[in-house]
Amino acid sequence: METAIQLWTLRELREPLSDVLDRIAAAGYDGVEFAGIGDPDASRRALDETGLGIAGVHIQLEELQSDPRTVRNQVRTLDAPSVVLPHLDDDHFASESAIQSTATLLTKLDEDFDQPLLYHNHDHEFVPLGEGTAFDALVDQTTIGFEFDAGWAHAAGQDPVALIRRLDGRVPVVHLKDMTEDGEPTALGDGVVPLQAVVDAAREAGTEWLVFEHDNPVEPVDAIQAGIDGMRPLLE
Known part of the structure; x- marks a missing residue:
């Protein structure tokens, strides 16, 4: 598996993207995951200059639906391996009929783009539904891939290891995130998520990218090094 950092972690850094990517490359990551497309030409040049790969790009639903042709072209320019839908509101998971509509929506979006569509979970997808959860139902009713966020799944009271195993072959990207007992993001190794x-499980399930993310780091610059330092021993 290759290592990356989700750039949402570094959103408070007031530096040019090229400088941020220099920091990430110097820390020893293999790549990055974008939180939004931005200027795809400039981003592609910056990636090439640092030698970093790209794990994917997060694009909000409204943008995916409003101008899919432009998004397709931008994603091609970035040469991103996947398009990641980072969030859907609670009402998309509120009932069996809502799940059916959500499954139809995600299947249609997947057909609209050259790269695979991945859905990134938080914790609200794990509301009880039928004999399982809304997330279970979504997995059953789709064939799309997932960017599985282990931290948010654990915060929802789920077993992230069992869920990754269930997604075998459908989980090319895993967000490695640690959480406190209260369900708040924390530094890798300081929380209760069974990271190793x-x-x-991700390796066994065919995951290609392990992406570090911290939603609210105290010092974003320090989080860059802390993230890779926390990931390296887990991959040995």
């Missing part, structure tokens, strides 16, 4: 077991 998550990484081992």
